[in-house]
Amino acid sequence: MSYGLSIFKSDGSVGFSTADITWQTLDQFTVNANASVSNTYTVPSGFEIIAQRQLVNVPPSSQEDYAPNVTISGSTVSVAPQSGLSSSQCIIHVLTRDT
Amino acid sequence: MAYGFEARNDSGKVIINDTIENLHFIGKATHTNSYPGYGDFPNYSGSNDTLDGNTICYYSITCAGTPVAFIKPNDYARWHGLIKQSVSGTTWTFYVMSSGTSTSNIPDVYCFVNADDIPVPSGETYGMQVFKADGTTKTFDSRRQPLAITGGGSIVSPSDPTNSSGYPGTTNNAAWQSSSNDHDFRSSNRYNTVADSAANTTNAMFSCPSIAQAVYSRVINGYKSSDIPWWEGGGSQDHWSTAWWWVMYRQAFRLRSGNFDAGWTNYQAGFWYQQSFTSGGWFSGGSGGYTSGNRPYSNKTINLQSNAFIIADSSRFD
Numbered sequence: 102m103s104y105g106l107s108i109f110k111s112d113g114s115v116g117f118s119t120a121d122i123t124w125q126t127l128d129q130f131t132v133n134a135n136a137s138v139s140n141t142y143t144v145p146s147g148f149e150i151i152a153q154r155q156l157v158n159v160p161p162s163s164q165e166d167y168a169p170n171v172t173i174s175g176s177t178v179s180v181a182p183q184s185g186l187s188s189s190q191c192i193i194h195v196l197t198r199d200t
Numbered sequence: 201m202a203y204g205f206e207a208r209n210d211s212g213k214v215i216i217n218d219t220i221e222n223l224h225f226i227g228k229a230t231h232t233n234s235y236p237g238y239g240d241f242p243n244y245s246g247s248n249d250t251l252d253g254n255t256i257c258y259y260s261i262t263c264a265g266t267p268v269a270f271i272k273p274n275d276y277a278r279w280h281g282l283i284k285q286s287v288s289g290t291t292w293t294f295y296v297m298s299s300g301t302s303t304s305n306i307p308d309v310y311c312f313v314n315a316d317d318i319p320v321p322s323g324e325t326y327g328m329q330v331f332k333a334d335g336t337t338k339t340f341d342s343r344r345q346p347l348a349i350t351g352g353g354s355i356v357s358p359s360d361p362t363n364s365s366g367y368p369g370t371t372n373n374a375a376w377q378s379s380s381n382d383h384d385f386r387s388s389n390r391y392n393t394v395a396d397s398a399a400n401t402t403n404a405m406f407s408c409p410s411i412a413q414a415v416y417s418r419v420i421n422g423y424k425s426s427d428i429p430w431w432e433g434g435g436s437q438d439h440w441s442t443a444w445w446w447v448m449y450r451q452a453f454r455l456r457s458g459n460f461d462a463g464w465t466n467y468q469a470g471f472w473y474q475q476s477f478t479s480g481g482w483f484s485g486g487s488g489g490y491t492s493g494n495r496p497y498s499n500k501t502i503n504l505q506s507n508a509f510i511i512a513d514s515s516r517f518d
Contacts, residue, residue, distance in 0.1 A: 105210065106207050106216075108327075108328070108342045108345075108346070110345065116342075116345040116346070116516065117342075117345060117346040117348055119207060119208065119209045119210055119215065120209065120210050121209060121215060121346075121348035121349075122209055122211075122213065122215065122348065122349055122350075123215050123222065123223070123346060123347050123348050123349055124223070124347065124349055124352075124510060125217075125220040125221060125222050125223070125339075126220070126221045126222070126223055126268075126314050127220060129265070129266040129314070131266075143219070144220070145214065145217075145219075148214075151354075151508040152508065153268075153407070153408070153409055153507070153508055154409060154411055155282065155285045155409040156283065156284060156285075156409070156410075156411065157284065157285065157286050158284060158286065159283065159284050159295065160283075160413060160448070160450070160467070160496065161496065162468075162494065162496050163494065163496055163497075164496065164497060165413075165496075165497050165500075165502055166413060166502070166503075167502060167503060168411045168503045168505075170505070192266060192285060194266070194268055196508075196510075197220060198213070199208075199213035199214040199215075200213070
């Protein structure tokens with residue numbers, strides 16, 4: 102490369118550079134069963150936000166295992182049980198990247 | 201920005217800054233156990249007995265922070281889903297479900313955590329760190345390789361996880377002792393796909409937790425009425441039978457060359473059969489049957505919402 106930034110691994114190969122794209126982490130948190138959470142983040146203009154939900158427990162053997170809904174509005178990420186339903190404990194990964 | 205550090209990529213997009221943390225590779229989770237199960241309906245043999253099968257592999261890794269897990273298939277023909285991620289202290293456990301019942305060619309799990317949570321390699325006192333304005337929270341540390349992604353988007357599985365057209369249902373007044381399954385409960389043809397040039401079957405890995413679940417069953421109720429001979433008193437006798445196949449599914453994903461697929465594979469399955477008849481004649485009543493497992497809930501698909509998926513090149517972290 103004739104310009105930019107390269108991060109080299111210990112073997113001398115490039116591990117990361119300004120040729121790459123990535124997702125960065127805005128937040129990670131665990132939402133308890135049946136709980137609601139709403140967080141507003143400060144992100145530069147033009148950054149996209151996504152959220153991944155990861156269930157914490159294996160599905161129960163005798164009932165439905167509902168994940169909470171996640172809605173993203175601007176830079177606010179809201180997590181709440183699905184309408185009229187209980188929800189299971191869930192890990193939320195909030196990621197962002199410049200678009 | 202008036203101060204601090206910011207790096208932009210060749211497209212002018214921010215990839216490192218002093219306000220948002222980068223994810224860094226901390227290693228592959230250690231495989232601890234594999235449990236194959238349900239390649240077909242238990243206690244049943246006949247038509248449409250075969251299921252896609254599943255193997256659930258357990259992995260663990262010890263780290264600060266909450267790891268983001270990527271699944272690197274070692275058999276790209278199989279469907280994979282991260283169905284559980286839990287923690288005890290600082291040890292994280294992952295359950296990864298794969299289609300098929302082979303415990304060979306199980307997937308690898310690559311783990312990434314925030315820059316501020318990475319274990320600092322001993323003896324490495326060189327490189328580059330970026331801190332937030334508080335001067336203590338790291339957003340980047342070159343001593344652990346940062347996550348670079350190659351693709352991604354959003355995807356959702358189809359609502360019906362079964363290969364046969366339409367959801368399985370209940371048939372009444374079939375022939376007594378009907379116990380032949382006419383519904384294909386496999387999921388191999390049931391998926392949605394997103395074209396993504398980063399998807400391949402050599403070194404691609406993905407992050408996309410399995411959220412959606414489904415339970416469906418096929419029920420065939422049989423009946424006949426038989427005449428009781430006059431020398432036995434005459435009249436008629438009722439005979440009933442019920443055959444019941446059920447499958448619970450979890451959402452699963454597949455990487456192909458140029459495509460990322462969201463589908464299903466079976467998680468649990470069961471078969472239940474019972475027959476009976478009213479008292480009378482030589483038979484004088486009675487019943488019989490057998491069962492395997494309990495259906496967790498009534499027929500439905502739940503958590504069917506769009507999933508964000510990320511694709512990366514695993515070979516960069518080997």
